[in-house]
Amino acid sequence: MQQYESHPFFPGKTPTSRLSMTCARWCTSDSASSPTTMTSFTGSALTDTDSGRFASSLMTTQVCIVIILSQSFHIGYLKEPSRNGYGQSAMSAKSAVSSLWPKETHPELRIRLPHGSPICELPLAHTVILQTKGAVVDKEVCGKGSAIATTAMCMSLIVMLLEKQNYLHAEIHVSVHWEQGGSHLFGQLCVQEVISRLSISCPAESSVLIYSDKVIQERKESLKDEREFEKIKKKRHLDFLDILLCAKDETGAGLSDEDLRAEVDTFMFEGHDTTASGLSWVLYCLASHPEHQARCREEIKDILGSRDTIQWEDLGKMTYSTMCIKESLRLYPPVPGVSRQLSKPITFHDGRTLPEGTVTAISIYLIHRNPSVWKDPSVFDPLRFSPENVSGRHSHAFLPFAAGMRNCIGQQFAMIEMKVALALTLLRFELSPDLTNPPRKIPRIILRSKNGIHLYLKKIP
Numbered sequence: 001m002q003q004y005e006s007h008p009f010f011p012g013k014t015p016t017s018r019l020s021m022t023c024a025r026w027c028t029s030d031s032a033s034s035p036t037t038m039t040s041f042t043g044s045a046l047t048d049t050d051s052g053r054f055a056s057s058l059m060t061t062q063v064c065i066v067i068i069l070s071q072s073f074h075i076g077y078l079k080e081p082s083r084n085g086y087g088q089s090a091m092s093a094k095s096a097v098s099s100l101w102p103k104e105t106h107p108e109l110r111i112r113l114p115h116g117s118p119i120c121e122l123p124l125a126h127t128v129i130l131q132t133k134g135a136v137v138d139k140e141v142c143g144k145g146s147a148i149a150t151t152a153m154c155m156s157l158i159v160m161l162l163e164k165q166n167y168l169h170a171e172i173h174v175s176v177h178w179e180q181g182g183s184h185l186f187g188q189l190c191v192q193e194v195i196s197r198l199s200i201s202c203p204a205e206s207s208v209l210i211y212s213d214k215v216i217q218e219r220k221e222s223l224k225d226e227r228e229f230e231k232i233k234k235k236r237h238l239d240f241l242d243i244l245l246c247a248k249d250e251t252g253a254g255l256s257d258e259d260l261r262a263e264v265d266t267f268m269f270e271g272h273d274t275t276a277s278g279l280s281w282v283l284y285c286l287a288s289h290p291e292h293q294a295r296c297r298e299e300i301k302d303i304l305g306s307r308d309t310i311q312w313e314d315l316g317k318m319t320y321s322t323m324c325i326k327e328s329l330r331l332y333p334p335v336p337g338v339s340r341q342l343s344k345p346i347t348f349h350d351g352r353t354l355p356e357g358t359v360t361a362i363s364i365y366l367i368h369r370n371p372s373v374w375k376d377p378s379v380f381d382p383l384r385f386s387p388e389n390v391s392g393r394h395s396h397a398f399l400p401f402a403a404g405m406r407n408c409i410g411q412q413f414a415m416i417e418m419k420v421a422l423a424l425t426l427l428r429f430e431l432s433p434d435l436t437n438p439p440r441k442i443p444r445i446i447l448r449s450k451n452g453i454h455l456y457l458k459k460i461p
């Protein structure tokens with residue numbers, strides 16, 4: 001096995017094998033006989049080999065799985081960067097991949113990669129911004145500090161609202177920044193925030209790297225102060241970065257700066273864009289389904305009473321809202337697919353095999369819309385997640401956070417984030433969709449809307 005010469009998300013940076021989890025998944029085989037064709041399967045029962053355990057368990061739900069037997073294009077794109085940072089080989093691989101999304105499925109199930117964009121297109125700063133024309137920030141309507149959600153790394157999502165008579169028109173942008181800064185999309189006001197929120201762009205010195213470095217260096221410096229160090233030792237729960245900074249191996253050596261950054265980058269990326277996407281789509285779903293929105297609001301009001309803040313115990317009582325979040329994650333899984341490289345060959349139930357080293361891509365999006373598992377799959381129906389309905393379904397029919405050993409370690413946190421953000425938003429606003437501008441979803445590493453998600457927010461007196 002040979003690893004990337006460079007980190008796939010952060011070109012110019014060498015990944016470390018264990019620590020940079022995202023890139024570890026994209027390591028590739030150096031076998032000269034790398035397979036180069038692609039096929040798609042609709043699988044059922046599979047043998048449970050170690051190498052294919054993840055794929056097997058998913059396929060028992062009879063879903064469409066795209067198996068990509070191609071190993072060269074990722075390396076290629078790194079070796080031949082084009083002007084925008086993506087290689088030509090990536091461009092050609094894209095058309096092959098897009099032709100492989102299962103065609104026999106319901107038309108709704110097809111995902112097409114947008115014409116002219118490379119398969120290796122890396123997502124990047126993906127953000128939720130509530131914004132109106134003008135620049136006045138109405139703190140009152142969104143609570144102190146204007147944050148409706150806080151991300152894994154304690155960064156706030158910007159909320160900028162301008163009251164327009166009694167009616168707030170807010171656009172929720174779910175955007176990708178291809179170039180450093182991405183300031184053209186959000187205007188000067190947001191640039192700093194956007195940069196700090198993962199502008200993981202292709203140029204080698206992308207801003208997220210600078211940001212991660214800054215966070216690490218500042219914390220390292222403060223830990224040199226003995227008093228600060230003592231304080232940390234007494235803490236019952238250490239912050240993520242403190243755990244990393246204090247970690248030592250058996251020889252007493254700590255993590256290198258590069259290892260530290262690989263960890264921080266992974267969390268920044270995995271923990272931010274995903275939740276931003278999840279939250280955006282759930283707001284869209286509820287805006288489009290006022291009856292479910294009203295039921296969630298009633299539930300939240302009943303739980304909170306006269307309070308306008310959420311407490312830990314409240315979260316467990318948000319039964320209906322949680323069902324709505326799950327239904328939105330089903331229809332719009334923020335991570336629409338995952339991939340694995342087989343460390344051993346795998347044999348399918350029908351005798352077909354895949355060799356070691358094959359990169360297999362599993363479409364979570366399609367799993368969630370499989371008509372043999374989900375009746376009327378494109379209908380938003382939160383009751384699918386009532387305890388009775390869940391008990392009758394395969395545990396892998398719903399996989400927004402993937403499954404197996406490398407599933408999402410932030411899933412509880414993400415659910416909490418989304419519940420809090422949803423509850424506080426619904427308490428303050430009535431949401432409705434902008435029917436003239438419906439979202440056009442496009443699958444990248446994160447599922448997003450090409451044209452943003454446009455909603456109307458009416459302030460609740």
Ligand code: HEM
Pocket residue numbers: 021022025152266267270271272274275278333334335338339400401402405406407408409410411413414
């Ligand atoms: C709605 C929000 C989220 C969704 C849908 C989501 C989804 C996923 C999925 C599908 C994976 C597996 C990726 C793969 O197998 O290639 C994953 C991995 C991961 N997620 Fe999340 N995630 C979310 C939020 C978060 C948050 C808030 C954090 C951090 C606090 C986080 C941290 C991670 C990490 C570190 C991994 C890699 C785990 C490993 O490789 O062992 N995620 N996530």
